[in-house]
Amino acid sequence: MKHGFDNEKYLRIQSEHIKERISQFGNKLYLEFGGKLFDDYHASRVLPGFEPDSKLKMLMQLRDDAEIVIAISARDIEKNKVRGDLGITYDVDVLRLRSEFMDRGLMVSSVVITQYNGQASAIAFRERLERMGISVYYHYIIEGYPTNVDLICSDQGFGKNEYVKTTRPLVVITAPGPGSGKMAVCLSQLYQENQRGIKAGYAKFETFPIWSIPLKHPVNVAYEAATADLNDVNMIDPFHLEAYGKTTVNYNRDIEIFPVLNAIFEGIYGESPYKSPTDMGVNMAGFCICDDEVCAQASKDEIIRRYYTALCEFVEGKKSEDEVNRIRLLMKQMKITTDNRRTTVAARERKEKEGSHAAAIELADGTIITGHTSDLLGPCAALLLNATKHLAGIDHSVKLIPQEYIEPIQRTKTQLLHGHNPRLHTDEVLVALSMLSLKDEKCRATLQTLPQLNGCQVHVTVMLSEVDRKIFKKLGIGFTSDPQVKK
Numbered sequence: 001m002k003h004g005f006d007n008e009k010y011l012r013i014q015s016e017h018i019k020e021r022i023s024q025f026g027n028k029l030y031l032e033f034g035g036k037l038f039d040d041y042h043a044s045r046v047l048p049g050f051e052p053d054s055k056l057k058m059l060m061q062l063r064d065d066a067e068i069v070i071a072i073s074a075r076d077i078e079k080n081k082v083r084g085d086l087g088i089t090y091d092v093d094v095l096r097l098r099s100e101f102m103d104r105g106l107m108v109s110s111v112v113i114t115q116y117n118g119q120a121s122a123i124a125f126r127e128r129l130e131r132m133g134i135s136v137y138y139h140y141i142i143e144g145y146p147t148n149v150d151l152i153c154s155d156q157g158f159g160k161n162e163y164v165k166t167t168r169p170l171v172v173i174t175a176p177g178p179g180s181g182k183m184a185v186c187l188s189q190l191y192q193e194n195q196r197g198i199k200a201g202y203a204k205f206e207t208f209p210i211w212s213i214p215l216k217h218p219v220n221v222a223y224e225a226a227t228a229d230l231n232d233v234n235m236i237d238p239f240h241l242e243a244y245g246k247t248t249v250n251y252n253r254d255i256e257i258f259p260v261l262n263a264i265f266e267g268i269y270g271e272s273p274y275k276s277p278t279d280m281g282v283n284m285a286g287f288c289i290c291d292d293e294v295c296a297q298a299s300k301d302e303i304i305r306r307y308y309t310a311l312c313e314f315v316e317g318k319k320s321e322d323e324v325n326r327i328r329l330l331m332k333q334m335k336i337t338t339d340n341r342r343t344t345v346a347a348r349e350r351k352e353k354e355g356s357h358a359a360a361i362e363l364a365d366g367t368i369i370t371g372h373t374s375d376l377l378g379p380c381a382a383l384l385l386n387a388t389k390h391l392a393g394i395d396h397s398v399k400l401i402p403q404e405y406i407e408p409i410q411r412t413k414t415q416l417l418h419g420h421n422p423r424l425h426t427d428e429v430l431v432a433l434s435m436l437s438l439k440d441e442k443c444r445a446t447l448q449t450l451p452q453l454n455g456c457q458v459h460v461t462v463m464l465s466e467v468d469r470k471i472f473k474k475l476g477i478g479f480t481s482d483p484q485v486k487k
Contacts, residue, residue: 001364001455003049004294005285010054014284015061018205021282022065022169025201025273028193030186031282033174034206038100039085043207045478046222046299047285048455055207059172060104066170067107070094071180073115074122083177091125093176098134109171110135110164114181117141137162139181139188146184146260153267158191178230187261191268201273202265204254204280209234211248211278212286218299219289220249221330225306228326229319240276248278301457301478303330304341308480312463315483341480343459346370351461359383359460361477363391364452376406378423379460380468385429387456391449394442401432401443426471453477 022029035043038053051057059066076090083093098108111129113122116138126136139161142152151157164185171189173182186202193200208223220234237250239258254277261280265272274280289295307327313319331337338344343360350358350370358372359379369390371382385400394400409432410422424432430447437444454476461482464472472479 001048002291002294004289004291004298005047005049006288006290007049007051007054009290010050010285010288011058011061013287014058014282017282017284018062018170018203019065021201021203026199027169028171028198028200029169030171030173030189030200030202032182032186032202032204033172034182034204035208037097037174040207042222042226042302043285045305046219046302047289047295048298049290050285055205056104060106062170063106065168066172067109067166067168068101068172068174069110069112069164069166069185070097070108071112071114071173071175071182071185072125073180074113074117074119075115076176076180077113077121077125078119081177090176090180094129097174097176107168109166110137112137112139112164112181112185114139114184115141135165137164139185146257146264149260149263149267152187152264153191158188159195161188161192163192164189187264187268190265194268202280203282205282207283207285209249209251210286211237211250211281211283213249213289215249216333218296218303218334221334222299222302222306223251225303225327225330228306228310228323228330231326237276237278240278243275248276250277250281254280300334300336301341303327303334304336304338304344305478305480307331307338308459308483311483312481315463315485341457341459342368343457344480347459347461357460357462359458361387361453361456361458363387363456373423376403376410376423377429378421378425378465378468379462380426380458380464380472381424381429383458383460384426384471385446387453388446388449391452392442392445394446398442400440400446401429401436405432405436425465425467427467430471450475 038056040052040055044050044052072090072094081090082088083090094111101108111134113126113136116122129136142157144151173185175182190200190202209220213219215234215236224232224234233252234249235252235255237248237255240246240248258277262272310319310324310327314321314324343362346360346368347358347370350360350372354372356373357379358370360368360370361383362368369387371379371386373379374382386396389396389398406424409424409428413419414422433443433447437447456477458472458477458479462484463481464479
């Protein structure tokens, strides 16, 4: 796939910029890390060439100077909040994140439980972590946060929180998800450090929106589509424009909270080190776009993908119609429709021709391959077979999995497991190919092409089963589907 983002340049200049910011604050910086430190697939989709773990790789270049603190809200522990992309609770994800960071040689120094107010589940979680030898700290609910600056910057506000002991110049504050209190942890530590005579600074690392590209650039609009459920809106930073006469992009929540943050900085330091929310950021991604057209097209595809996702989740009762309408409005602003996604058009044309649900994939060279529902295979399974046969140079007419192999699987599914759908899913097709590959060279050749599907785009005319979704995700395939439930 064409690259529009220079990942090597990004790793180099981003780490250099953070080092500069550390030195600006006397060699102690609390860096609020927004978004995902690894598996950042949104960034890799809208900035082709950006690797999902780029931010983690960048951080690893600073690992001798960095330590990580993970924040989790006591409220999220109490209500068993779940990460939508992974399907695990936030408290479980804290342990997963810690393990992932440490496996890569990064220092995870502690966990901070924020918004603590005596919740029993938070106490139990702290005890569990401490039994594992993990340092844990409580940060309390502050009445009137974030506007009651006099209380916040006092011994009864930030001063009441447990002081998080850190030893390295760069302290990265991350979390399982939004609303965990990362910024409050940073600000509390600034207050505590200042009380101890230690000069420390704060900066924010958020990839989107990208401040150095236009407000209505497709990359920034794709961020609005991705956060439609949060009502995030990209805006020109008025504080930056007034201070420097330069137009930069930020988003509504950071702009709205900046006057309050400024007052808190003044309460801690006596004066604020920043003149705008853009000043607080350290993101250099905009300077690493090497092919604007590629990134613009990828971002338009992402907006359409988000639209389809919102439609399907609305049908399932998981999302509101408002979110669907917000993304639809963004599509109108970009002057794009679902027909701009080539696979959508191809899948629907195949469905109309065959009279059954169909799927289409766009391969790396632009070739479109389709498949449709049959008595033996679902549309995704048929598509997977057709695509891998094409990549392996095997004629479409060749039947890789003989019918006599498929029928016993179908009988097991329906008669023994009491399933209603006898057709093979993608995982069952891959297992069958794997077994046959022991003696069949063609099956072996098709399996070897699977890595070539990474980054390819798929559209299906019916909502995917959970099995097919998982297989496509594991293969790195970007997929959309019509919001039509199987009958």
